[in-house]
Amino acid sequence: MSLRLDDIGVTVPDGDDTLTILDGASLEVGAGELVTITGRSGSGKSTLLAVAGLLRRPDRGEVTLAGRATAGLGGRERTVVRRDTVAFVFQAAQLFPSLTAVQQLELVAHIRRGLDRDARTRARDLLDGMGLGHRANTLPGHLSGGERQRVGIARALMGEPAVLLADEPTASLDPERGREVMELLATETHRRGLATVVVIHDPAHLDLADRRYDLRDGALHPITPSGEESETTAASPASTT
Protein backbone atom coordinates (compact mmCIF):
# COMPACT_ATOMS: atom_id res chain seq x y z
CA MET A 1 0.00 0.00 0.00
CA SER A 2 1.53 3.31 -1.03
CA LEU A 3 -0.35 5.45 1.47
CA ARG A 4 -2.05 4.32 4.62
CA LEU A 5 -3.68 6.43 7.31
CA ASP A 6 -4.74 4.66 10.50
CA ASP A 7 -7.14 6.24 12.95
CA ILE A 8 -5.78 9.75 12.59
CA GLY A 9 -6.80 12.28 15.23
CA VAL A 10 -5.98 15.99 15.21
CA THR A 11 -7.12 18.60 17.70
CA VAL A 12 -6.23 22.28 17.84
CA PRO A 13 -6.55 24.66 20.76
CA ASP A 14 -9.59 26.91 20.45
CA GLY A 15 -9.51 29.47 23.21
CA ASP A 16 -9.72 27.50 26.45
CA ASP A 17 -11.22 24.53 24.61
CA THR A 18 -9.83 22.19 22.02
CA LEU A 19 -11.37 21.78 18.62
CA THR A 20 -11.41 18.30 17.08
CA ILE A 21 -10.54 18.45 13.39
CA LEU A 22 -9.82 14.81 12.59
CA ASP A 23 -11.17 12.01 14.70
CA GLY A 24 -10.42 8.49 13.57
CA ALA A 25 -9.80 9.17 9.87
CA SER A 26 -8.46 6.09 8.06
CA LEU A 27 -7.56 5.61 4.42
CA GLU A 28 -5.60 3.29 2.18
CA VAL A 29 -4.52 4.22 -1.32
CA GLY A 30 -2.70 1.78 -3.56
CA ALA A 31 -0.43 2.40 -6.54
CA GLY A 32 -2.33 3.60 -9.60
CA GLU A 33 -5.37 4.73 -7.63
CA LEU A 34 -6.92 8.20 -7.61
CA VAL A 35 -8.99 8.93 -4.54
CA THR A 36 -11.00 12.09 -4.05
CA ILE A 37 -11.93 13.63 -0.75
CA THR A 38 -14.80 16.08 -0.57
CA GLY A 39 -16.17 17.89 2.42
CA ARG A 40 -17.57 21.15 3.60
CA SER A 41 -15.29 24.11 4.21
CA GLY A 42 -13.56 23.62 7.51
CA SER A 43 -14.14 19.88 7.57
CA GLY A 44 -10.38 19.26 7.81
CA LYS A 45 -9.53 18.32 4.22
CA SER A 46 -6.31 20.31 4.05
CA THR A 47 -5.33 19.13 7.53
CA LEU A 48 -5.75 15.56 6.34
CA LEU A 49 -3.45 16.25 3.38
CA ALA A 50 -0.92 17.93 5.65
CA VAL A 51 -0.91 14.88 7.91
CA ALA A 52 -0.66 12.45 4.97
CA GLY A 53 2.22 14.50 3.49
CA LEU A 54 4.11 14.67 6.82
CA LEU A 55 3.74 18.44 7.00
CA ARG A 56 1.90 18.03 10.27
CA ARG A 57 2.11 15.50 13.06
CA PRO A 58 -1.25 14.00 14.06
CA ASP A 59 -2.11 13.84 17.75
CA ARG A 60 -2.84 10.17 17.33
CA GLY A 61 -2.76 7.54 14.63
CA GLU A 62 -0.16 6.34 12.16
CA VAL A 63 0.85 7.45 8.67
CA THR A 64 2.54 4.81 6.53
CA LEU A 65 4.20 6.00 3.32
CA ALA A 66 5.53 3.51 0.77
CA GLY A 67 5.50 0.86 3.46
CA ARG A 68 7.33 2.98 6.02
CA ALA A 69 5.70 3.79 9.36
CA THR A 70 6.42 7.42 10.26
CA ALA A 71 5.11 7.94 13.80
CA GLY A 72 8.49 7.38 15.43
CA LEU A 73 10.52 9.51 13.01
CA GLY A 74 12.27 12.75 14.00
CA GLY A 75 11.85 16.01 12.15
CA ARG A 76 14.80 15.51 9.83
CA GLU A 77 13.84 11.96 8.92
CA ARG A 78 10.29 13.11 8.20
CA THR A 79 11.68 15.75 5.83
CA VAL A 80 13.70 13.07 4.03
CA VAL A 81 10.75 10.64 3.77
CA ARG A 82 8.54 13.46 2.52
CA ARG A 83 11.13 14.52 -0.02
CA ASP A 84 11.60 10.99 -1.34
CA THR A 85 7.98 9.78 -1.34
CA VAL A 86 5.50 12.63 -1.48
CA ALA A 87 4.74 15.43 -3.91
CA PHE A 88 2.11 18.12 -3.62
CA VAL A 89 -0.03 19.82 -6.21
CA PHE A 90 -1.25 23.07 -4.69
CA GLN A 91 -4.25 25.24 -5.09
CA ALA A 92 -3.29 28.00 -7.57
CA ALA A 93 -0.15 26.03 -8.48
CA GLN A 94 2.15 28.05 -6.16
CA LEU A 95 4.98 28.51 -8.59
CA PHE A 96 8.10 30.54 -7.74
CA PRO A 97 7.70 33.91 -9.48
CA SER A 98 11.36 34.20 -10.43
CA LEU A 99 11.72 30.76 -12.02
CA THR A 100 10.75 29.81 -15.56
CA ALA A 101 8.55 26.78 -16.09
CA VAL A 102 11.47 24.43 -16.65
CA GLN A 103 13.38 25.91 -13.69
CA GLN A 104 10.44 25.10 -11.40
CA LEU A 105 11.14 21.46 -12.23
CA GLU A 106 14.92 21.78 -12.07
CA LEU A 107 14.64 23.23 -8.56
CA VAL A 108 13.09 19.95 -7.38
CA ALA A 109 16.14 18.09 -8.66
CA HIS A 110 18.45 20.70 -7.09
CA ILE A 111 16.83 20.22 -3.68
CA ARG A 112 17.58 16.50 -4.07
CA ARG A 113 21.17 17.34 -5.09
CA GLY A 114 20.61 15.75 -8.45
CA LEU A 115 20.47 18.61 -10.93
CA ASP A 116 22.53 16.99 -13.68
CA ARG A 117 22.11 16.68 -17.42
CA ASP A 118 19.65 13.77 -17.02
CA ALA A 119 17.50 15.82 -14.68
CA ARG A 120 17.44 18.74 -17.11
CA THR A 121 16.40 16.41 -19.91
CA ARG A 122 13.71 14.89 -17.74
CA ALA A 123 12.35 18.32 -16.83
CA ARG A 124 12.06 19.20 -20.53
CA ASP A 125 10.43 15.86 -21.31
CA LEU A 126 7.88 16.27 -18.51
CA LEU A 127 6.89 19.70 -19.80
CA ASP A 128 6.73 18.37 -23.37
CA GLY A 129 4.48 15.58 -22.15
CA MET A 130 2.04 18.17 -20.79
CA GLY A 131 2.08 20.11 -24.01
CA LEU A 132 4.12 22.90 -22.42
CA GLY A 133 7.39 22.44 -24.30
CA HIS A 134 7.03 25.84 -25.97
CA ARG A 135 6.44 27.52 -22.58
CA ALA A 136 9.52 26.03 -20.88
CA ASN A 137 11.37 29.35 -20.61
CA THR A 138 8.36 31.43 -19.60
CA LEU A 139 8.01 32.99 -16.14
CA PRO A 140 4.79 32.11 -14.24
CA GLY A 141 3.51 35.68 -14.59
CA HIS A 142 3.11 35.10 -18.33
CA LEU A 143 1.42 31.70 -18.06
CA SER A 144 -2.35 31.16 -17.98
CA GLY A 145 -3.97 29.60 -14.92
CA GLY A 146 -4.30 26.22 -16.61
CA GLU A 147 -0.70 26.29 -17.80
CA ARG A 148 0.47 27.19 -14.32
CA GLN A 149 -1.36 24.25 -12.80
CA ARG A 150 0.07 21.89 -15.42
CA VAL A 151 3.55 23.15 -14.59
CA GLY A 152 2.67 22.51 -10.95
CA ILE A 153 1.77 18.92 -11.77
CA ALA A 154 4.91 18.44 -13.84
CA ARG A 155 6.92 19.79 -10.88
CA ALA A 156 5.22 17.29 -8.58
CA LEU A 157 6.11 14.44 -10.94
CA MET A 158 9.73 15.60 -11.20
CA GLY A 159 10.56 14.11 -7.80
CA GLU A 160 9.22 10.69 -8.90
CA PRO A 161 6.93 10.38 -5.88
CA ALA A 162 5.00 7.31 -4.82
CA VAL A 163 2.26 9.48 -3.34
CA LEU A 164 0.72 12.55 -4.96
CA LEU A 165 -1.36 14.86 -2.78
CA ALA A 166 -3.41 17.52 -4.55
CA ASP A 167 -5.02 20.34 -2.61
CA GLU A 168 -8.03 21.71 -4.54
CA PRO A 169 -6.06 21.81 -7.80
CA THR A 170 -9.07 23.08 -9.79
CA ALA A 171 -10.25 25.75 -7.38
CA SER A 172 -8.69 28.68 -9.23
CA LEU A 173 -9.59 27.47 -12.74
CA ASP A 174 -12.67 27.74 -14.94
CA PRO A 175 -14.65 24.45 -15.31
CA GLU A 176 -13.07 23.54 -18.65
CA ARG A 177 -9.46 24.04 -17.47
CA GLY A 178 -10.35 22.36 -14.20
CA ARG A 179 -11.56 19.31 -16.08
CA GLU A 180 -8.30 19.18 -18.10
CA VAL A 181 -6.24 19.32 -14.93
CA MET A 182 -8.25 16.52 -13.29
CA GLU A 183 -7.96 14.37 -16.43
CA LEU A 184 -4.23 14.96 -16.43
CA LEU A 185 -3.97 13.91 -12.78
CA ALA A 186 -5.98 10.72 -13.49
CA THR A 187 -3.90 9.88 -16.55
CA GLU A 188 -0.57 10.35 -14.78
CA THR A 189 -1.80 8.44 -11.73
CA HIS A 190 -2.66 5.40 -13.81
CA ARG A 191 0.34 5.61 -16.12
CA ARG A 192 2.93 6.09 -13.36
CA GLY A 193 1.31 3.99 -10.68
CA LEU A 194 0.95 6.85 -8.23
CA ALA A 195 -1.20 6.79 -5.14
CA THR A 196 -3.08 10.04 -5.61
CA VAL A 197 -5.33 11.84 -3.17
CA VAL A 198 -7.23 14.85 -4.49
CA VAL A 199 -9.01 17.16 -2.11
CA ILE A 200 -11.73 18.76 -4.18
CA HIS A 201 -14.62 21.12 -3.73
CA ASP A 202 -16.21 20.81 -7.14
CA PRO A 203 -18.38 17.64 -7.52
CA ALA A 204 -18.25 17.94 -11.36
CA HIS A 205 -15.02 15.93 -11.73
CA LEU A 206 -15.71 13.14 -9.25
CA ASP A 207 -16.35 10.67 -12.10
CA LEU A 208 -12.60 10.61 -12.72
CA ALA A 209 -11.95 9.13 -9.27
CA ASP A 210 -11.33 5.47 -8.65
CA ARG A 211 -12.79 5.87 -5.18
CA ARG A 212 -14.46 8.76 -3.41
CA TYR A 213 -14.70 9.79 0.20
CA ASP A 214 -16.53 12.44 2.12
CA LEU A 215 -14.82 13.97 5.16
CA ARG A 216 -17.41 14.54 7.85
CA ASP A 217 -17.13 14.85 11.65
CA GLY A 218 -13.40 14.21 11.41
CA ALA A 219 -13.68 10.82 9.69
CA LEU A 220 -13.74 9.58 6.10
CA HIS A 221 -16.95 8.11 4.72
CA PRO A 222 -16.79 6.21 1.41
CA ILE A 223 -19.20 7.21 -1.31
CA THR A 224 -20.46 4.16 -3.24
CA PRO A 225 -20.43 4.18 -7.06
CA SER A 226 -24.16 4.80 -7.04
CA GLY A 227 -23.50 8.05 -5.26
CA GLU A 228 -24.89 7.00 -1.90
CA GLU A 229 -22.73 6.96 1.15
CA SER A 230 -22.13 3.62 2.78
CA GLU A 231 -22.58 3.20 6.49
CA THR A 232 -19.06 2.11 7.30
CA THR A 233 -16.54 4.67 8.39
CA ALA A 234 -13.54 2.43 7.89
CA ALA A 235 -12.41 2.86 4.32
CA SER A 236 -10.59 0.17 2.47
CA PRO A 237 -10.14 -0.41 -1.23
CA ALA A 238 -11.68 -3.86 -0.79
CA SER A 239 -15.07 -2.27 -0.22
CA THR A 240 -15.17 -0.81 -3.71
CA THR A 241 -13.64 -3.58 -5.79
Next chain:
Amino acid sequence: MYLGLRDLRVAKGRFALVGAVIVLVALLSTVLSGLANGLVDDGISGLRALPLTHLTFQEGAESSFSRSTLTGEQLATFEDVPGVEATPIGVSFLNAASDQGETIDIALFGVDPDGFLASESAATEPDAGSLEGGLVLAEDLRDEVAIGDEFTVPGSDASLPVVGFTFAGTYGHVPLAFTTLDTWQQLQYGDDDRGRFSAVALRVDGDVDLAALDEAAGTETGTREDAYAGSPGYSAETATMSLIRGFLLVISALVVGAFFTVWTVQRTRQIGLLKALGASTAYVVRDALGQLTVILVASVAIGTLAGLGLGSMVGEEAPFSFALGSVLASAVTLALVGLAGSLVALRKLTGVDPVISLAAEH
Protein backbone atom coordinates in the same frame (compact mmCIF):
# COMPACT_ATOMS: atom_id res chain seq x y z
CA MET B 1 21.58 28.77 -4.26
CA TYR B 2 19.41 27.85 -7.25
CA LEU B 3 16.43 29.97 -6.24
CA GLY B 4 18.38 32.77 -4.52
CA LEU B 5 20.45 33.58 -7.60
CA ARG B 6 17.45 33.62 -9.92
CA ASP B 7 15.54 35.82 -7.48
CA LEU B 8 18.42 38.27 -7.71
CA ARG B 9 18.36 38.21 -11.48
CA VAL B 10 14.62 38.55 -11.98
CA ALA B 11 13.80 40.93 -9.11
CA LYS B 12 16.77 43.29 -9.27
CA GLY B 13 14.77 46.30 -8.14
CA ARG B 14 13.91 44.64 -4.86
CA PHE B 15 17.57 44.49 -3.92
CA ALA B 16 18.58 47.84 -5.39
CA LEU B 17 17.79 49.87 -2.29
CA VAL B 18 19.65 47.76 0.22
CA GLY B 19 22.47 47.35 -2.30
CA ALA B 20 22.73 51.12 -2.73
CA VAL B 21 22.86 51.66 1.04
CA ILE B 22 25.67 49.13 1.41
CA VAL B 23 27.52 50.70 -1.54
CA LEU B 24 27.35 54.11 0.15
CA VAL B 25 28.40 52.74 3.53
CA ALA B 26 31.34 50.96 1.90
CA LEU B 27 32.29 54.11 0.01
CA LEU B 28 32.19 56.23 3.15
CA SER B 29 34.07 53.59 5.08
CA THR B 30 36.81 53.45 2.45
CA VAL B 31 37.16 57.23 2.26
CA LEU B 32 37.32 57.41 6.06
CA SER B 33 39.93 54.70 6.10
CA GLY B 34 42.04 56.74 3.69
CA LEU B 35 41.49 59.91 5.66
CA ALA B 36 42.27 58.26 8.98
CA ASN B 37 45.39 56.74 7.52
CA GLY B 38 46.40 60.06 5.99
CA LEU B 39 45.82 61.95 9.22
CA VAL B 40 47.80 59.46 11.25
CA ASP B 41 50.58 59.66 8.69
CA ASP B 42 50.49 63.42 8.89
CA GLY B 43 50.79 63.21 12.66
CA ILE B 44 53.61 60.76 13.09
CA SER B 45 55.30 59.92 9.78
CA GLY B 46 58.42 61.83 10.90
CA LEU B 47 58.57 59.95 14.17
CA ARG B 48 58.11 56.66 12.30
CA ALA B 49 61.04 57.46 10.02
CA LEU B 50 63.50 58.21 12.82
CA PRO B 51 66.09 55.45 13.33
CA LEU B 52 65.18 54.70 16.95
CA THR B 53 63.34 51.94 18.80
CA HIS B 54 62.30 53.58 22.07
CA LEU B 55 61.78 57.05 23.50
CA THR B 56 62.28 58.06 27.11
CA PHE B 57 60.18 60.89 28.53
CA GLN B 58 59.92 62.57 31.86
CA GLU B 59 57.73 60.61 34.26
CA GLY B 60 54.08 61.57 33.76
CA ALA B 61 54.66 63.23 30.37
CA GLU B 62 52.55 60.60 28.58
CA SER B 63 54.80 60.52 25.53
CA SER B 64 54.34 64.22 24.86
CA PHE B 65 57.57 66.06 23.99
CA SER B 66 56.18 69.40 25.10
CA ARG B 67 55.34 68.06 28.57
CA SER B 68 58.70 66.39 29.07
CA THR B 69 61.91 67.98 30.29
CA LEU B 70 65.01 65.90 31.01
CA THR B 71 68.59 66.72 31.97
CA GLY B 72 72.00 65.21 31.50
CA GLU B 73 71.79 63.26 34.77
CA GLN B 74 68.85 61.28 33.49
CA LEU B 75 70.54 60.77 30.14
CA ALA B 76 73.60 59.40 31.95
CA THR B 77 71.51 56.54 33.38
CA PHE B 78 70.88 55.28 29.87
CA GLU B 79 74.35 55.83 28.54
CA ASP B 80 76.92 53.11 28.98
CA VAL B 81 74.21 50.40 29.32
CA PRO B 82 75.15 47.39 27.17
CA GLY B 83 72.79 47.02 24.22
CA VAL B 84 71.51 50.60 24.47
CA GLU B 85 72.42 53.61 22.39
CA ALA B 86 71.06 56.85 23.83
CA THR B 87 71.05 60.37 22.48
CA PRO B 88 69.17 63.44 23.73
CA ILE B 89 66.60 65.29 21.61
CA GLY B 90 64.83 68.57 22.09
CA VAL B 91 61.52 69.02 20.29
CA SER B 92 59.45 72.13 19.81
CA PHE B 93 57.02 73.54 17.29
CA LEU B 94 58.14 76.75 15.63
CA ASN B 95 57.06 79.24 13.06
CA ALA B 96 60.03 80.53 11.06
CA ALA B 97 60.21 83.31 8.46
CA SER B 98 62.85 83.36 5.74
CA ASP B 99 64.68 86.29 4.19
CA GLN B 100 62.81 85.32 0.96
CA GLY B 101 59.48 86.11 2.64
CA GLU B 102 58.58 82.44 3.09
CA THR B 103 56.95 81.37 6.36
CA ILE B 104 57.04 77.76 7.48
CA ASP B 105 55.73 75.78 10.44
CA ILE B 106 58.17 73.14 11.60
CA ALA B 107 58.63 70.57 14.29
CA LEU B 108 62.21 71.31 15.24
CA PHE B 109 64.27 68.41 16.54
CA GLY B 110 67.48 69.42 18.27
CA VAL B 111 69.91 66.51 18.10
CA ASP B 112 73.38 65.81 19.45
CA PRO B 113 75.71 66.21 16.43
CA ASP B 114 77.72 63.21 17.65
CA GLY B 115 74.68 61.01 18.30
CA PHE B 116 73.13 58.43 15.98
CA LEU B 117 70.18 60.63 15.06
CA ALA B 118 72.37 63.40 13.66
CA SER B 119 74.59 61.08 11.68
CA GLU B 120 71.68 59.15 10.15
CA SER B 121 68.92 61.73 9.79
CA ALA B 122 70.40 65.19 9.60
CA ALA B 123 73.14 65.03 7.00
CA THR B 124 74.05 68.46 5.62
CA GLU B 125 74.75 69.12 1.95
CA PRO B 126 78.41 69.59 1.03
CA ASP B 127 79.58 73.19 1.41
CA ALA B 128 76.15 74.30 2.68
CA GLY B 129 77.40 74.98 6.19
CA SER B 130 77.23 73.05 9.44
CA LEU B 131 74.24 71.74 11.34
CA GLU B 132 75.40 73.91 14.24
CA GLY B 133 73.33 77.06 13.83
CA GLY B 134 71.71 75.70 10.66
CA LEU B 135 68.57 73.77 9.64
CA VAL B 136 68.13 70.45 7.89
CA LEU B 137 64.54 70.34 6.63
CA ALA B 138 62.18 67.53 5.71
CA GLU B 139 61.95 66.77 2.00
CA ASP B 140 58.31 68.02 2.07
CA LEU B 141 59.60 71.61 2.16
CA ARG B 142 61.96 71.40 -0.83
CA ASP B 143 59.45 73.11 -3.14
CA GLU B 144 59.15 76.18 -0.94
CA VAL B 145 62.66 76.52 0.41
CA ALA B 146 66.18 76.41 -1.06
CA ILE B 147 69.57 75.67 0.42
CA GLY B 148 71.02 78.84 1.82
CA ASP B 149 67.71 80.53 2.70
CA GLU B 150 68.04 82.21 6.09
CA PHE B 151 65.29 81.69 8.64
CA THR B 152 64.61 83.67 11.79
CA VAL B 153 62.42 82.55 14.63
CA PRO B 154 60.21 85.06 16.47
CA GLY B 155 61.69 85.90 19.85
CA SER B 156 65.21 85.10 18.81
CA ASP B 157 67.88 87.09 17.05
CA ALA B 158 69.53 84.00 15.58
CA SER B 159 69.47 83.51 11.86
CA LEU B 160 69.40 79.88 10.73
CA PRO B 161 70.49 78.98 7.20
CA VAL B 162 69.06 75.90 5.48
CA VAL B 163 71.97 73.50 5.17
CA GLY B 164 70.30 70.34 3.86
CA PHE B 165 67.26 68.21 3.29
CA THR B 166 66.43 64.83 4.80
CA PHE B 167 63.61 62.26 4.43
CA ALA B 168 60.02 63.43 4.06
CA GLY B 169 58.24 63.31 7.36
CA THR B 170 55.91 65.24 9.63
CA TYR B 171 55.21 65.30 13.32
CA GLY B 172 52.02 66.84 14.72
CA HIS B 173 50.98 67.73 11.14
CA VAL B 174 54.02 69.93 10.38
CA PRO B 175 57.26 68.99 8.60
CA LEU B 176 60.30 67.90 10.57
CA ALA B 177 63.41 70.04 10.84
CA PHE B 178 66.73 69.24 12.48
CA THR B 179 69.34 71.39 14.15
CA THR B 180 71.91 70.76 16.85
CA LEU B 181 70.81 70.38 20.44
CA ASP B 182 72.84 73.48 21.37
CA THR B 183 71.04 75.60 18.78
CA TRP B 184 67.69 74.19 19.87
CA GLN B 185 68.44 74.96 23.53
CA GLN B 186 69.47 78.49 22.57
CA LEU B 187 66.13 78.99 20.77
CA GLN B 188 64.10 77.36 23.51
CA TYR B 189 65.73 78.62 26.69
CA GLY B 190 67.95 81.53 25.67
CA ASP B 191 71.19 81.73 27.69
CA ASP B 192 69.82 79.75 30.61
CA ASP B 193 69.39 76.28 29.13
CA ARG B 194 70.85 74.38 32.13
CA GLY B 195 71.38 71.36 29.88
CA ARG B 196 67.70 70.73 29.46
CA PHE B 197 66.15 68.82 26.56
CA SER B 198 62.83 66.99 25.85
CA ALA B 199 63.49 63.32 25.64
CA VAL B 200 66.05 60.59 25.06
CA ALA B 201 66.05 58.63 21.84
CA LEU B 202 67.08 55.01 22.40
CA ARG B 203 68.20 52.27 20.13
CA VAL B 204 67.79 49.07 22.13
CA ASP B 205 69.32 45.83 20.98
CA GLY B 206 68.52 42.67 22.92
CA ASP B 207 66.97 42.13 26.31
CA VAL B 208 67.40 45.27 28.39
CA ASP B 209 65.57 45.98 31.66
CA LEU B 210 64.24 49.39 30.70
CA ALA B 211 61.88 49.48 33.69
CA ALA B 212 64.84 49.38 36.06
CA LEU B 213 66.53 52.21 34.18
CA ASP B 214 63.31 54.25 34.33
CA GLU B 215 63.11 53.56 38.05
CA ALA B 216 66.65 54.87 38.56
CA ALA B 217 66.23 57.95 36.35
CA GLY B 218 62.65 58.90 37.19
CA THR B 219 61.59 58.58 33.57
CA GLU B 220 59.18 56.53 31.52
CA THR B 221 60.30 54.70 28.40
CA GLY B 222 58.06 53.36 25.68
CA THR B 223 58.39 52.05 22.17
CA ARG B 224 58.24 54.38 19.21
CA GLU B 225 54.65 53.22 18.58
CA ASP B 226 53.71 54.11 22.17
CA ALA B 227 54.99 57.60 21.49
CA TYR B 228 52.56 58.10 18.59
CA ALA B 229 49.80 58.62 21.15
CA GLY B 230 51.68 61.69 22.44
CA SER B 231 51.68 63.36 19.04
CA PRO B 232 49.46 66.47 19.14
CA GLY B 233 45.89 65.53 18.16
CA TYR B 234 46.75 61.89 17.52
CA SER B 235 44.46 60.35 20.14
CA ALA B 236 41.55 62.63 19.32
CA GLU B 237 41.88 62.00 15.58
CA THR B 238 42.09 58.23 15.82
CA ALA B 239 39.28 58.13 18.38
CA THR B 240 37.04 60.23 16.12
CA MET B 241 37.76 58.08 13.11
CA SER B 242 37.23 54.87 15.04
CA LEU B 243 33.95 56.18 16.38
CA ILE B 244 32.67 57.08 12.90
CA ARG B 245 33.77 53.75 11.46
CA GLY B 246 32.23 51.92 14.37
CA PHE B 247 28.94 53.70 13.76
CA LEU B 248 29.12 52.83 10.07
CA LEU B 249 29.52 49.17 10.91
CA VAL B 250 26.58 49.28 13.33
CA ILE B 251 24.44 51.08 10.73
CA SER B 252 25.39 48.51 8.13
CA ALA B 253 24.50 45.63 10.44
CA LEU B 254 21.15 47.22 11.29
CA VAL B 255 20.26 48.03 7.68
CA VAL B 256 21.11 44.55 6.46
CA GLY B 257 19.39 42.94 9.43
CA ALA B 258 16.23 44.99 8.91
CA PHE B 259 16.19 44.36 5.17
CA PHE B 260 16.72 40.65 5.59
CA THR B 261 13.98 40.42 8.21
CA VAL B 262 11.45 42.23 6.03
CA TRP B 263 12.54 40.24 2.98
CA THR B 264 12.16 36.96 4.86
CA VAL B 265 8.69 37.90 6.08
CA GLN B 266 7.71 38.88 2.53
CA ARG B 267 8.75 35.54 1.14
CA THR B 268 7.40 33.38 3.95
CA ARG B 269 5.08 31.59 1.50
CA GLN B 270 7.94 30.91 -0.86
CA ILE B 271 10.06 29.48 1.95
CA GLY B 272 7.17 27.30 3.11
CA LEU B 273 6.78 26.05 -0.43
CA LEU B 274 10.48 25.23 -0.68
CA LYS B 275 10.21 23.18 2.48
CA ALA B 276 7.05 21.47 1.23
CA LEU B 277 8.95 20.47 -1.91
CA GLY B 278 11.40 18.64 0.36
CA ALA B 279 14.05 21.28 1.08
CA SER B 280 15.72 20.89 4.47
CA THR B 281 16.13 23.88 6.78
CA ALA B 282 19.84 23.86 5.95
CA TYR B 283 19.01 24.13 2.24
CA VAL B 284 16.71 27.10 2.83
CA VAL B 285 19.30 28.86 5.03
CA ARG B 286 22.07 28.25 2.49
CA ASP B 287 19.91 29.64 -0.27
CA ALA B 288 18.98 32.78 1.65
CA LEU B 289 22.42 33.50 3.10
CA GLY B 290 24.03 32.78 -0.27
CA GLN B 291 21.76 35.33 -1.87
CA LEU B 292 22.58 37.88 0.82
CA THR B 293 26.31 37.20 0.50
CA VAL B 294 26.16 37.94 -3.22
CA ILE B 295 24.44 41.27 -2.51
CA LEU B 296 26.89 42.16 0.26
CA VAL B 297 30.06 41.22 -1.60
CA ALA B 298 28.97 42.98 -4.80
CA SER B 299 27.85 46.13 -2.97
CA VAL B 300 30.93 46.31 -0.75
CA ALA B 301 33.19 45.78 -3.77
CA ILE B 302 31.48 48.55 -5.77
CA GLY B 303 31.51 50.93 -2.78
CA THR B 304 35.15 50.24 -1.97
CA LEU B 305 36.29 50.75 -5.56
CA ALA B 306 34.27 53.98 -5.77
CA GLY B 307 35.87 55.09 -2.49
CA LEU B 308 39.36 54.36 -3.81
CA GLY B 309 38.54 56.29 -6.98
CA LEU B 310 37.19 59.24 -5.04
CA GLY B 311 40.19 59.19 -2.70
CA SER B 312 42.69 59.23 -5.53
CA MET B 313 40.95 62.30 -7.01
CA VAL B 314 41.21 64.25 -3.74
CA GLY B 315 44.97 64.33 -4.23
CA GLU B 316 46.94 66.88 -2.26
CA GLU B 317 44.02 68.81 -0.85
CA ALA B 318 43.58 66.53 2.15
CA PRO B 319 45.87 64.19 4.06
CA PHE B 320 44.78 61.10 2.21
CA SER B 321 46.60 57.84 1.99
CA PHE B 322 45.36 54.32 1.42
CA ALA B 323 46.89 51.33 3.10
CA LEU B 324 45.65 48.43 0.99
CA GLY B 325 45.59 46.14 4.01
CA SER B 326 43.37 48.38 6.10
CA VAL B 327 41.03 49.14 3.17
CA LEU B 328 40.61 45.41 2.54
CA ALA B 329 40.19 44.71 6.24
CA SER B 330 37.48 47.34 6.55
CA ALA B 331 35.68 45.99 3.45
CA VAL B 332 35.76 42.42 4.75
CA THR B 333 34.63 43.59 8.20
CA LEU B 334 31.74 45.47 6.62
CA ALA B 335 30.56 42.39 4.71
CA LEU B 336 30.92 40.16 7.78
CA VAL B 337 29.08 42.61 10.01
CA GLY B 338 26.27 42.77 7.44
CA LEU B 339 26.08 38.99 7.43
CA ALA B 340 26.05 39.02 11.23
CA GLY B 341 23.18 41.51 11.15
CA SER B 342 21.20 39.09 9.01
CA LEU B 343 21.43 36.41 11.67
CA VAL B 344 18.57 38.04 13.59
CA ALA B 345 16.28 37.03 10.72
CA LEU B 346 17.46 33.43 10.63
CA ARG B 347 15.00 32.34 13.31
CA LYS B 348 12.17 33.71 11.18
CA LEU B 349 13.56 31.76 8.26
CA THR B 350 13.95 28.44 10.03
CA GLY B 351 10.62 28.83 11.80
CA VAL B 352 8.52 28.91 8.62
CA ASP B 353 6.05 26.00 8.67
CA PRO B 354 5.68 24.34 5.26
CA VAL B 355 2.05 23.61 6.11
CA ILE B 356 1.21 27.17 5.04
CA SER B 357 1.51 26.05 1.41
CA LEU B 358 -1.75 24.20 1.77
CA ALA B 359 -4.93 26.24 1.64
CA ALA B 360 -5.94 27.32 5.12
CA GLU B 361 -9.35 26.00 6.00
CA HIS B 362 -10.01 28.15 9.02
